[in-house]
Amino acid sequence: MTVSAPKPALTRVVRGACPHDCPDTCALDVTVADGRVVKVAGAADHPPTAGVLCTKVASYPERIYHPDRLLHPLRRVGPKGPGARFERISWDAALACIAERFRQIAAADGAETIVPYSYAGNSGLLGYGSMDRRFFHRLGAAQLDRTICASAGAMGYRATIGGSVGFDADNVVDARLIILWGSNSVVSNLHFWRLAQEARRRGAHLIAIDPCRTTTAEKCDQHIALLPGTDSALALGMMHVLIRDDLLDHDYIARHTLGFDALRQRAMAYPPERVAAICGISTTEIEGLAHAYGTTRPAAIRTNYGINRTAGGGMALRTVACLPALTGAWRDAAGGVLLSTSGNYPVNSAALERPDLMPTPTPRTINMSTIGRDLLHAQPAIKALFVYNSNPVAVAPQAQEVVRGFARDDLFTVVHDLFQTDTADYADILLPATSHMEQLDIHKSYGHLHLQVNQPAIAPLGEALPNTELFRRLAREMGFSEACFADSDEDLCRQAFDWSDPRLAGQSWERLKADGHARLNLPQNQAPFAHGGFPTPSGKCEFYSQMLADLGLDPLPDFIAPREWRQSPLAAEFPLALITPPARNFLNTSFANSPRFLAQEESPAVHLNPADATARGIADDHPVRIFNRRGEFHARAVVTDRVRQGVAMATSIWWRKLSPDGRNCNEVTSQALTDMAGGATFYDCLVEVTCL
Numbered sequence: 001m002t003v004s005a006p007k008p009a010l011t012r013v014v015r016g017a018c019p020h021d022c023p024d025t026c027a028l029d030v031t032v033a034d035g036r037v038v039k040v041a042g043a044a045d046h047p048p049t050a051g052v053l054c055t056k057v058a059s060y061p062e063r064i065y066h067p068d069r070l071l072h073p074l075r076r077v078g079p080k081g082p083g084a085r086f087e088r089i090s091w092d093a094a095l096a097c098i099a100e101r102f103r104q105i106a107a108a109d110g111a112e113t114i115v116p117y118s119y120a121g122n123s124g125l126l127g128y129g130s131m132d133r134r135f136f137h138r139l140g141a142a143q144l145d146r147t148i149c150a151s152a153g154a155m156g157y158r159a160t161i162g163g164s165v166g167f168d169a170d171n172v173v174d175a176r177l178i179i180l181w182g183s184n185s186v187v188s189n190l191h192f193w194r195l196a197q198e199a200r201r202r203g204a205h206l207i208a209i210d211p212c213r214t215t216t217a218e219k220c221d222q223h224i225a226l227l228p229g230t231d232s233a234l235a236l237g238m239m240h241v242l243i244r245d246d247l248l249d250h251d252y253i254a255r256h257t258l259g260f261d262a263l264r265q266r267a268m269a270y271p272p273e274r275v276a277a278i279c280g281i282s283t284t285e286i287e288g289l290a291h292a293y294g295t296t297r298p299a300a301i302r303t304n305y306g307i308n309r310t311a312g313g314g315m316a317l318r319t320v321a322c323l324p325a326l327t328g329a330w331r332d333a334a335g336g337v338l339l340s341t342s343g344n345y346p347v348n349s350a351a352l353e354r355p356d357l358m359p360t361p362t363p364r365t366i367n368m369s370t371i372g373r374d375l376l377h378a379q380p381a382i383k384a385l386f387v388y389n390s391n392p393v394a395v396a397p398q399a400q401e402v403v404r405g406f407a408r409d410d411l412f413t414v415v416h417d418l419f420q421t422d423t424a425d426y427a428d429i430l431l432p433a434t435s436h437m438e439q440l441d442i443h444k445s446y447g448h449l450h451l452q453v454n455q456p457a458i459a460p461l462g463e464a465l466p467n468t469e470l471f472r473r474l475a476r477e478m479g480f481s482e483a484c485f486a487d488s489d490e491d492l493c494r495q496a497f498d499w500s501d502p503r504l505a506g507q508s509w510e511r512l513k514a515d516g517h518a519r520l521n522l523p524q525n526q527a528p529f530a531h532g533g534f535p536t537p538s539g540k541c542e543f544y545s546q547m548l549a550d551l552g553l554d555p556l557p558d559f560i561a562p563r564e565w566r567q568s569p570l571a572a573e574f575p576l577a578l579i580t581p582p583a584r585n586f587l588n589t590s591f592a593n594s595p596r597f598l599a600q601e602e603s604p605a606v607h608l609n610p611a612d613a614t615a616r617g618i619a620d621d622h623p624v625r626i627f628n629r630r631g632e633f634h635a636r637a638v639v640t641d642r643v644r645q646g647v648a649m650a651t652s653i654w655w656r657k658l659s660p661d662g663r664n665c666n667e668v669t670s671q672a673l674t675d676m677a678g679g680a681t682f683y684d685c686l687v688e689v690t691c692l
């Protein structure tokens with residue numbers, strides 16, 4: 001008898017898309033052997049990904065098969081909060097319980113006391129907002145204003161150039177000057193960094209504008225370490241110099257902009273001396289930056305959401321977005337500004353989300369950035385919360401209020417997640433979610449111009465369900481009989497885009513499904529606004545914005561000081577401006593329960609300038625207390641000149657329960673909102689730091 005060799009595992013490669021809230025939206029080659037994901041690689045044939053992934057997703061099997069994955073529906077059996085205990089129940093029992101409570105609450109208090117709470121933990125079009133939105137619209141639940149990340153900047157930018165559009169990142173390799181403005185590309189926009197480096201090899205000069213000498217800033221040719229929340233002043237100072245020294249493109253301004261005379265007057269109020277005092281930098285830096293910008297072409301500004309997290313966050317993006325129209329940088333394919341590309345996609349959100357299912361009058365809106373305050377004080381009181389794609393107990397500002405709100409005994413909370421997060425500890429019913437490798441989805445991007453399909457690579461683990469199927473089943477349980485609740489995931493993919501839009505010429509769901517990814521049908525190697533044609537009401541770059549005037553806001557760019565300003569009386573007590581940007585190895589709180597990445601980030605840390613540390617008797621590696629009137633958290637001090645004086649930087653976002661003191665940086669952040677679109681002000685936060 002011959003012994004046959006073991007059969008080779010049945011291996012196949014499945015086309016995926018990274019669902020995380022990251023501008024790069026990589027295309028993935030997922031290798032599956034015997035029904036298990038064994039390898040995840042960046043697709044080599046997808047130009048933006050170019051075969052490269054960040055380390056987080058390159059080790060994705062560890063996340064999918066993490067021993068803590070939730071595999072069954074659970075019901076809480078003890079008190080809410082850290083250490084909460086749960087028992088297993090069936091899906092039928094879980095859905096029946098939720099439907100029963102929702103019916104009771106809707107009858108007694110009105111359906112708008114039920115609040116959905118979700119963000120971009122899953123950024124696929126289906127996972128982010130499709131069947132879930134239909135469900136809550138039909139229920140008549142409160143609407144959620146999704147402001148926690150980008151709403152202020154997006155609005156300021158839209159007021160100026162008309163939408164989430166800008167230069168095509170592919171072209172940036174030909175730029176001669178690249179300004180990375182509040183963007184730590186190496187950490188949070190890796191594939192743009194690859195292109196910027198190529199530009200540098202071809203001779204481009206790179207300037208980083210960031211309070212910290214980040215990994216990105218240290219690799220640039222120049223770094224301007226301004227104080228947080230002062231970007232609009234710096235941009236106005238640049239305008240002042242550009243105007244004073246006549247480094248303007250008068251023809252571009254005359255043809256393609258609105259309100260130049262008014263802007264000039266405004267900019268005249270920002271001479272370099274004044275701007276230097278506001279930003280905490282030298283006049284030489286301002287003059288040099290303006291001259292470099294006014295005399296180099298092509299000149300590209302890659303900005304990001306780091307500058308939209310202070311009181312004037314909307315104005316910050318608005319003011320920066322004015323710059324390329326002054327110098328005519330838009331004339332070059334490698335010039336202009338880019339915040340987000342998401343406005344280029346003809347998404348059919350009315351079909352996906354079905355707002356027409358909402359009752360009239362339309363239910364109230366709850367701002368996700370003030371969930372703590374709203375859980376404690378909104379009227380009528382919030383009676384039920386359904387959390388998915390988000391971990392608010394760890395990520396929402398002013399955590400003491402958030403925690404007190406979630407701890408309310410009379411609040412009915414459902415959480416759907418892959419893991420028992422800090423938020424899950426407050427759930428009455430905790431439901432298991434699939435990873436994107438267990439579900440179908442279709443993706444746009446906010447960093448490039450491609451569409452992608454995410455094919456399921458493996459069967460759902462345990463009894464986990466995707467968001468779509470969860471809300472499909474819950475709709476059935478509630479007796480919602482509209483045909484749209486029977487749409488399959490493939491139906492939803494087909495409905496996600498307006499395929500008749502010229503930007504999708506030649507595309508269809510079937511074709512995309514077969515090919516895996518496709519570039520939008522937009523001209524390549526072209527400057528989108530070389531001849532104007534901005535998607536604003538006037539078709540011009542609007543230095544003067546009637547839209548803002550109509551909202552009672554300043555129609556012109558201006559500097560709005562941080563609410564917790566270092567030059568205010570509050571600073572006598574709390575002199576350090578705390579910023580809490582993403583850690584390289586975490587993605588918000590996702591991956592922050594991974595042993596590999598926790599080991600790499602070591603422990604919660606706060607970075608202090610040697611001058612600030614010495615003044616407080618703090619040595620490197622000392623345990624310290626970071627506090628203000630809202631609360632405190634503990635961290636290890638990293639004493640480094642990478643952080644400018646007057647600023648403290650704590651990388652985020654740690655799970656509270658995985659932090660030594662059971663808290664994280666959002667203990668001290670504030671629920672105050674931005675100038676535009678009710679955004680969160682995470683980086684507008686004065687603190688003091690002392691030894692523990």
Ligand SMILES: Nc1nc2c(c(=O)[nH]1)N[C@H]1C(S)=C(S)[C@@H](COP(=O)(O)OP(=O)(O)OC[C@H]3O[C@@H](n4cnc5c(=O)[nH]c(N)nc54)[C@H](O)[C@@H]3O)O[C@H]1N2
Pocket residue numbers: 021022023149181182183184185187188189209210211212214227228229230231304305306307310579581582583584585586587588652653683
């Ligand atoms: N590795 C990793 N990647 C991520 C994320 C993550 O958590 N980890 N998160 C994702 C998400 S949700 C988002 S929104 C993006 C966030 O990424 P970005 O949009 O780039 O925003 P931030 O990381 O908040 O800030 C970027 C840089 O701005 C600096 N900064 C802070 N305040 C100011 C300021 O007032 N002015 C200026 N000029 N600079 C300032 C910070 O020090 C930081 O280096 O990244 C995404 N990508």
Ligand SMILES: Nc1nc2c(c(=O)[nH]1)N[C@H]1C(S)=C(S)[C@@H](COP(=O)(O)OP(=O)(O)OC[C@H]3O[C@@H](n4cnc5c(=O)[nH]c(N)nc54)[C@H](O)[C@@H]3O)O[C@H]1N2
Pocket residue numbers: 021118119120121122127148149150387388389390391392395396416417418419421433434435436466467580581582587588589590652653665666669682
């Ligand atoms: N201090 C401070 N706070 C911040 C920030 C900061 O820079 N500093 N950044 C802010 C920003 S920019 C953002 S975007 C927010 C992000 O905050 P969140 O949107 O809450 O992001 P995550 O913390 O990654 O949580 C996403 C959760 O969704 C889960 N999830 C993933 N996929 C699915 C799915 O398909 N279905 C379901 N049901 N769940 C899924 C993940 O497991 C994870 O627990 O945080 C904000 N908070």
Ligand code: SF4
Pocket residue numbers: 018019020022023024025026053054055056057058190191587
């Ligand atoms: S998190 Fe960003 S860089 Fe990493 S794989 Fe996903 S899209 Fe790519």
Ligand SMILES: [Mo]
Pocket residue numbers: 021148149150305
């Ligand atoms: Mo974000």
